[in-house]
Amino acid sequence: MIDLRENYLSKHTIRSWLLTIDHKRIGLLYLFTILIFFLIAAVAAGLMRLELLTPQGDLLLPETYNKMFTIHGVLMVWFFLIPSIPTVLGNFVLPLVLGARDVAFPKLNLLSWYLFILGGSFALYGVFAGGVDTGWTFYTPLSTTYANGHVMTMAAGVFIAGFSSILTGLNFIVTTHKMRAPGLTWMRLPLFVWALYATSLIMVLATPVLAITLLLMTVERFWGVGIFNPALGGDPLLFQHLFWFYSHPAVYIMILPGMGVVSELITCFSRKKVFGYSFIAFSSMAIAVLGFVVWGHHMFSTGQSAYAGMVFSFLSFLVSVPSAIKVFNWTATLYKGEITFSTPMLYALGFIGLFTLGGLTGLFLATLAADIHLTDTYFVVAHFHYVMVGGMVLAFMGGLHYWWPKITGRLYPEKAGQLAAMITFVGFNLTFFPQFLLGYLGMPRRYHAYPEEFQIFNVLSTAGASILAVGYLLPVVYLLWSLKNGQRAGENPWAATGLEWTTPSPPPEHNFDQTPVVTRPPYDYAYQSTFHPREVEQTLENV
Amino acid sequence: MSDATAIAATDPATGNARAPGDAVARADAYPHEHQFDNLAQQTDAARLGMWLFLATEVLFFGGLFGAYTAYRYVYYHAFAEASRELSVLFGTLDTAVLLTSSLTMALAVFTAQSTADSPAARRRSGRTIALLLLATAALGAGFLVLHGFEYYEDYQEHHFPGRTFFFPGAESGQVELFFIIYFCLTGLHSLHVLIGVVLLAVMAALSWKGRYYGGYHNPIEISGLYWHFVDMVWVFLFPLLYLIAPR
Structure with missing residues (x-):
């Protein structure tokens, strides 16, 4: 099945990349860009873990440590x-699975990448010109009155990147509504599309x-007026309300696409119809909607009214219903499936376990009384890393491996992939499970030094982080290797369903010869x- | 693309073959962008895109309206005092100018929609559309000028927040809060008006030679959606900022 015809990668000039309006190329531009941000943010995390190896603050100054967790947070969250998943895998896959030639607004798609680059440049300037020490949340009045450093630059970067995000979401919604192939009704959409739709x-x-x-924060800092500053009549809680009104739903931007990817992987490698299609689809929508009414659970200990706290606590518990529906349906899909433990599947299975743990510990934090004890401790850090890293990053890696043959036309080496997936899983758990214990024992987050009794867990965590780093670097090596040396993939190496597998790998520029x-x-x-009764086994044997 | 004709023969929504010569096929005579199957799909996509953009805008202004609501609830009296400082005369003029501009905008859309597909009719109403759009843009520019005078007056009366701000009495800080929100809201709104004025000027230039008619008028229509949205925001701003206190 070697296909040497022209495809979307055929042109090689820099101009053909920077001025492309092809969704597949824009996806790759994003991939390259976000990996740079990931690398910088990961280095910041590495420095923090090294500092925390010993109880004394001996590697980084306290201010530097503050800058490190701010850089880590801002870059990891927004960049x-x-x-x-939306801009890399979503951009690449969405028009293909819809049977479309491109997204609805290709130029807008490119514009959103440029906005991302512009916002990213501001953020990077902020990082290298001296950093920011407010934490990724930019809480006032710290950020507006007391913080030194490049708060405004960093905020400008996030502000601009936000518009990139808005345009991508807008593009995806219109694409899903208006660009579906004939016969591709809403209830025939891949679950990844439902997840992307909810995310958008x-x-x-x-x-x-x-x-x-x-x-508003910038206005306050620049003009020295008191929108959020209690000394000048403002209310800092208003900032937190507005901030979390975005940032809690944003947490679901950071997990829903991962759930969509996992739905694809679990069905493909169980070779079974997904269990409860409509429940998985609508649970994505339910999570998106509920996500807008739970922001107050970030503010249980800030003096917000106790009644508001109770309502927010209850609503937060409700989110666990659609989340659990997904986990149960994935598990039921596995039941009596023809399971192959290929790399994407290993990542997907890892996702289910880690997301479940991350989700369940979220219920501890949604409980008012428990949260008073656990808030701002390492328990919170471990909880959201189980969801963000154990969930989203694993799903991203799984999806990247799954669609890699489609993106590049080459298979990655399967054994190396399986090894990396398992190293990542082990390294991740060793890094973050001890942090649950640390938090439970009362170690607060965001300190560069700590009492000696916490050291053993911190050493475990730092050791885990170094294993995790190997798990991240290994795929970089063999995926790059596979670009030249990987086996040619053919149209459909996984014998998967879905329209993206009916076109050559890599796809031609216009995706499909016939709609x-x-x-x-x-x-x-x-x-x-x-x-395709044996195609999957054959693929696996060949590697 | 070689397959363009084959694709255009089926409807993307239903998969049904299209009868040649029906409304959609005729609309296909007008060029559409490569990612779409036909002009109808492009029109639908653009319209939905604009509605979604407006939804974004609602939330964008919504954050500020939220801040306004919270502080007006807490500082009820100070907000009333501050509101009395604004000129109702200016506010009324602003409102009249903007609402009139929505009329000319709607007339431009209506003219484009009802233009027959003949060279003479398109040329004739091309000019009408362009003039109506220019009138809309001019009214928008008039609104900005009026607002400029208003801002200047506010500045002279030391109502601009920051170092030069002055308001007698104990509620000075809270009155300043009102003025911060007032300047943020009206400033962002004016920025939107400015963008609209530029947009409509461009659309007027495009319309002059009869580009838009009954079979293809979507760009005018979605520009209109944007302009009416900007107008709607002002409909909320005027009472909330100028009319909350009896004088």
Whole structure:
């Protein structure tokens, strides 16, 4: 099945990349960009873990430590996690799975990448010109009155990147509504599309509130007026309300696309129709909607009214219902499936376990009384890393491996992939599980020094971080290797359903020679298997 | 693209073959962008895109309206005092000018929609559309000028927040809070008006030679959506900022 015809990668000039309006190329531009941010943010995290190896503050100054966790947070949240799956895999895959030639607004798509670059440049300037020490949350009045450093530059970067996010979301929603192939009804959409759709709704509706919040913060800092400063009549809680009105839904921007990817992986490598399609689809929408009404659970210990706290606590518990629906449905899909433990599947199974742990510990934090004890401790840090890293990063890696043959036309070396997936899983757990214990024992977050009794867990965590680093670096090596040396993938190496697998790998510039027509329900693996009964095994044996 | 004709023969929504010569096929005579199957799909996509953009804008202004609501609830009296400092005369003029501009905008859309597809009719109403759009842009510019005078007056009366701000009495800080929100809201709104004025001027230039008619008028229509949105925001701003206190 070697296909040497022209494809979307055929042109090689720099101009053909920088002025491309092809969604597939824009996806790759994003991939390259966010990996740079990931690297910088990961180095910041590495320095923090090294500092925490010993109880004394001996490697970094306290101010430097503050800058490190701010850099880590800002870059990871806005310049890696939020764009990760939507802009890379979403951009690449969405028009393909819809049977479309491109997204609805290709130029807008390129504009959003340039806005991302512009915002990213501001943020990087802020990082290298001296850093910011406010934490990624920019809480007032710290950020407006007391913080030194490049608060405004950093806020400008986030502000601009926000518009990139809005435009991507807008593009995806219109694409999903208007660009579906004939016969591709809503209930035949891959679950990844449902997840992207829910994510896009949040991007479009929540991000502008962050923009206005940062704008008000800038006004306060620049003019020295007191919008959020209690000394001047303002209310710092208003900042927190506005900030979390965006940032809690943004947490779901950082997990919903991962859930979508995992739905694809679990079905493909169980070779079974997904269990409870409509429940998984609508649970994505439910998470998106509920995400808008739970922001107050970030403020349980700030003096917000106890009644508001109770309502927010209750609503936060509700989020666990659609989340659990997903986990149960994935598990039920596995039941009696023909499971192959290929790399994407290993990442997906890792996701289910780690997300479940991350989600369940979220319930501890949504409980008012428990939160008073656990708030601002390492328990919180461990909780959201289980969701953000154990969830989203694993799903991103799984999805990247899954669609890698489609993106590059080459297979990655399977054994190396499986090894990396397992190293990542072990390293991740060793890094973050001890932090649950640390938090439970009362170690607060954001300190560069700590009492000696916490050292053993910190040593474990730092050791885990170094293993995790190996788990991240290994794929970089073999994926780059596979670009030249990987086996040619053919149209459909996984014998997967979905329109993206009906076009050559890599796809031609216009995706499909003929607009595909969809006549079957999604994930019809029973039907698919009658045509490709052994293709999966063959692929695996070849590597 | 070689397959363009084959694709245009089926409807993307239903998969049904299209009868040649129906409304959609005729609309296809007008060029559409490569990612779409036909002009109808492009029109639908652009319209939905603009509505979504406006949804974003609602939330963008919504954050500020939220801040306004919170502080007006807490500092009820100070907000009333501050509101009395604004000129209702200016506010009324602003409102009249903007609402009139929405009329000319709607007339431009209506003219484009009802223009027949003949060279003479398109040329004739091309000019009408362009003039109506220019009138809309001019009214928008008039609004900005009025606001400029208003800002100047506020500045002279020491109502601009920051170092030069002065308001007698104990509630000075809270009155200043009102003025911060007032300047943020009206400033952002004026920025939107400015963008709209530029947009409409461009659209007027495009319309002059009869580009838009009954079969293809979507750019005018979605520019209109934007302009009416900007107008709607002012409809909320005027009472909330100028009319909250009896004088």
